[in-house]
Amino acid sequence: MATQHAAPNPLGLLAELTHRCPLGCPYCSNPLVLDQRADELDTATWARVFREAAGLGVLQVHLSGGEPAARRDLKEIVAAAREAGLYSNLITSAVGLTPKTLSALADAGLDHVQISIQDSEQESADHIAGYKGASARKRALAAEVVRLGLPLTVNMVVHRANIERIEQMVELALSLGASRVEIAHVQYYGWALKNRAALMPSREQVEQAVAQVEKLRAQHHGRIVIDAVVPDYYARFPKPCVGGWGRRSINVTPAGKVLPCHAAEVIPGLEFWNVREHSLSDIWRASPAFSAFRGTDWMQEPCKSCSRRDQDFGGCRCQAFLIVGDAQAADPVCHLSPHHALIADLAAVREDVAYSYRSS
């Protein structure tokens, strides 16, 4: 499926440093089969990847996982990002990250910290994380981030168990000293897909949540930035996933595989290249997986002739495959998709069953 589209300059690199994580969040977007520690890229390879990314135009690197602090060389990795000229963003659970390590990361040039918080109510938060005491540790580390003068984003993944406490969660983010809060409705991939029935909110809950976020934005304007990730099972149009396939972002897995998005491995038949064998530039420009859905040549109707095709890029390829069984189909979240009714059927399946916690 070669296309004529020239590769644009990517902006962001999601560096999944490890899949290891002390938490078991049921909405984790990591794959069900996790990369093992023995297969993780070493420090020098990450440093090379960062230099190659910067050369391609990447401006920001998101150090993610799993829990990045599970890596003993995190400080060296942060320093390498800085040396490559990248803006570094640490996406952490805060569990297993000590104040001492955090301070070393700040000295190494870390630009920004994002801490996940599971709920404003501590008991519920610990239950969702599958880790007793996680909530208290997160709050303590958030205070350290602020004390060191680093900007703090609090990320709150929203689902049926906490969706009615968005106001309290934003209050918590403010009290922790965050300058930014992300209200992220669960996206159903990986472990989240496995737990969909246990996580899915109702349409009424989602509508109230969206209105609530608008209200809080106006109320706290200038005090805290509130960003929201939309609940796409209740949307009319699909999300422009990763800003368009192979257009803005690059994802490198712990073992060095390079993906157009973190869920892309669910699509059968895509050939992913690895940074151990290819330069990031070659992978971005020429690897089969990145070329597969770049541009618009691959599209079918209704996307092909749609006036929004350069706006939402047909939505999410993984979702099209996972729900419709065809990665070239329109994302069924779109009301123009002939399979749109499937989404409402799936959203209607809501069961209060025990979470299937992600394993590590």
Place this chain on the structure above:
Amino acid sequence: MVQVGNIASSAKPRLPRGVRLVHNEAQGGWVLLAPERVFKADAVAVEILKRCTGEASVDAIVDDLAKAFVGAPRERIHADVVKLIGGLADKKLLEL
């Protein structure tokens, strides 16, 4: 919320930790990097932002720009500076 008209001429704007102005060849110019955000900075914005060091007051920045860009009216420069600074402060990208 920062009111544009309310920015004191004595305020000393500066980029907070976590906000950096960098030049990137591949992206074709100057960009302001912030948490989960990237802003392309045009020529005017770059000249203003380079002077937001926390040491120069708004008045001093305007004076300096008026000296550097002879012919541009001071009121116009002042309006540009206050508009940019106010907008960025609102987004938590600048401290006053």
